[in-house]
Amino acid sequence: MNSNEFREFGKAMVDYIADYIDNVRDRNVIPSVSPGYLEKEMPQEAPVDGERWEDVLKDIDKLIMPGVTHWQSPKFHAYFPTSNSFPGVVGEMLCAGIGCLGFSWMTSPACTELEVIAMNWLGKLLGLPEEFLNCSEGPGGGVIQGTAxxxxxxxxxxxxxxxxxxxxxxxxxxxEGDIKSKLVAYTSDQANSSVEKAGILASVPMVHLPSDSNGSLRGDVLREAIEKDKGAGLIPCYVVATLGTTGTCAFDNLEELGVVCNDENVWLHVDAAYAGAAFVCPEYRYLMKGIELSDSFNFNPHKWMLVNFDCSAMWVKDARYLVEAFNVDRIYLQHQHEGSAPDYRHWQIPLGRRFRALKLWFVLRIYGAEGIRRHIRHQIQLAKHFEDLVNMDPRFEVNTSSMGLVCFRLQGDNELTQQLLDKINAAKRIYVIPCYIREKFVIRFAICSRITTTEDINFSWAEIVSHVSPHLTN
Structure with missing residues (x-):
């Protein structure tokens, strides 16, 4: 493919993507295919001779779209948002076009320096303490990881x-073996599954501590667990606090946990993957009270802040600990400007890294701080509208409502809500998932798509209610 053909193909694809987003609400959000559907439609071998891009584009509608779950649909209410915006898409295109691997400053100075600047902008936008920023005098700073x-x-x-x-x-x-065999880490019983997985990958037992009735991990529970384990000869080393849990968007008591961790010299990591975006709005920053006591903080701009996946923003109070943990400095990685700017290969697990700062930069510039705040506030208002709809129907109850997430259920036994969920997802017109809240089976309803409107929420509620037959209520 030469540059002229690329121009034609690229322009056609931009039109295709724009049309897809404009019309995504007209598609069933869940596909009607079975495992192995694509293998039956595709040749068993790659083509010997190259094919026309026009034919490939046609096959997207024929082969690919029938098997896509439409995460950008305003009828998608499962999990949490996976952001998508046109500035983010364009930034992703430029990242792919430049194609650099910015693992050190020398391998592409703009890749490193734009990341430093964008992470400073973003940290200030959230109201993070200055010691977490690259522009501070201390050893702290920000880095873009792939995921939380x-x-x-x-x-x-x-x-x-x-x-x-x-x-x-x-x-x-x-x-060293003696020490590592005694290490232990802690998190809430409401923490994301990835926290437990981190413990498995790092070979450090991850203890799940009970949360309170509001889904929040408290300081006294952590202190008791640490004292018990220290008495048994173990070495506490790490605590993960969650601001916006996956199940109900609950918030751990960061201030209490921070005091305990600082007293015990235990690393406190804050996982705010979804809800952290709300801190761009000053009225929600009370939810991260105590952030100055933490050692690292992370949230996903690719969840709720209009930046395409993958872009996970992480800040640390002292980056030297990352460098000490990950520094493998072969001669072919060295350059004459080492120490003058971050070499981000020392701040992450892989060596290579994409120019992800471009899409973050594009979104911050084109939306601006106020545009992002309007987006967050609008989606929280949409969730409140859904909550009001549920509360007006005596057959239902709202269990929790936090940020852009509402958890609700039918009155009565868990089986009734389970049957309702099965019927909703079988119809494929909207997509919701469940969780348990204090042994109650509930349905999570998250505002996910950037293009969601009040009319979309009304449609989704009407769809839910349409599946409530008399035998599903007591």
Missing amino acids: SEATLVGLLAAKERVVRLFTKTYPSLT
Whole structure:
């Protein structure tokens, strides 16, 4: 494909994407295919001779779209938002076109320096303490990871290495293996599955501590667990606090947890993957009270802040711990400007990294701070509208409502709500998923799509109510 053909194909694809977004609400959000559907439609071997791009484009509608779950549909209410915006898409295009691997400053100076600047902009927009920013005098700074899962694991690995180095100096008789075998980490029983997975990958037991009736992990529970484990000869090294849990968007008591972690010299990582975007609005920053007591903070602009996946923003109070944990400096990676700017290969698990700062920069510039705030506030208003609709129907109850997420259920036994959920998703017109709240089976309704309107919420509620037959109520 030459540049002229690329221009034609690219322009056609831009039109295709724009048309797709404009008309996505007209599609059933869940596909009607079975596992293996695509294999039956595709040749068993790659083509010997190249094909025309026009034919490939035709096959997107024929082969690919029938098997797509439409995450950008305003009828998609499962999980949390996976952001999509036109500035973000264009930034992704330029990232692919430049095609650099910015693992060090020298491998593409703009890749590193734009990330430093964009992460400073974003940190200030959230109201993070200055010591977390690259522009501060201290050793803190921000970095774009792929996902919150990676950020949690990176923090755990850095905390693990910090404790090993500290105990090796303090107790010379202990071997590295002795220390690592005693490490333990903590999180809430409401934490995302990725937190448990980080413990598995890092070979550090992740203890799930009970949350209170509001789904919040409290300081006294953590302190008791740490004292018990220290008494048993274990070494606490890491705590993950969640601001906006997956199930109900609950908030751990960060201020209480921070005091305990600081007293015990335990690394406190804050996972605000979804709800962290709301901190661009000053009225929600009370929910991260105590953030100055943490060692690292992460949220996903690719969830609720209009930046396409993947773009997970992580800040650390002391980046030296990351460098000590991940620094492998072969001669072919060295350059004459080392130390003058971050070499982000030392801040992450992989060596290579994409120019993800471009799409973040595009979104921040084209939407602006006020545009992003309007988006967040509008989606919270839409969730409140849905909550009001549920409350007006005596057959239902609202269990929790936080940010852009409402959890609700039918009055009565869990089986009634389970049957309702099955009927809703079988119809494929909207998509919702369940969770448990204190042994009650509930349906999660999240405002996900950037293009969701009040009319879309009314449609989704009408769809839900249409599946409530007399035998589904007591």
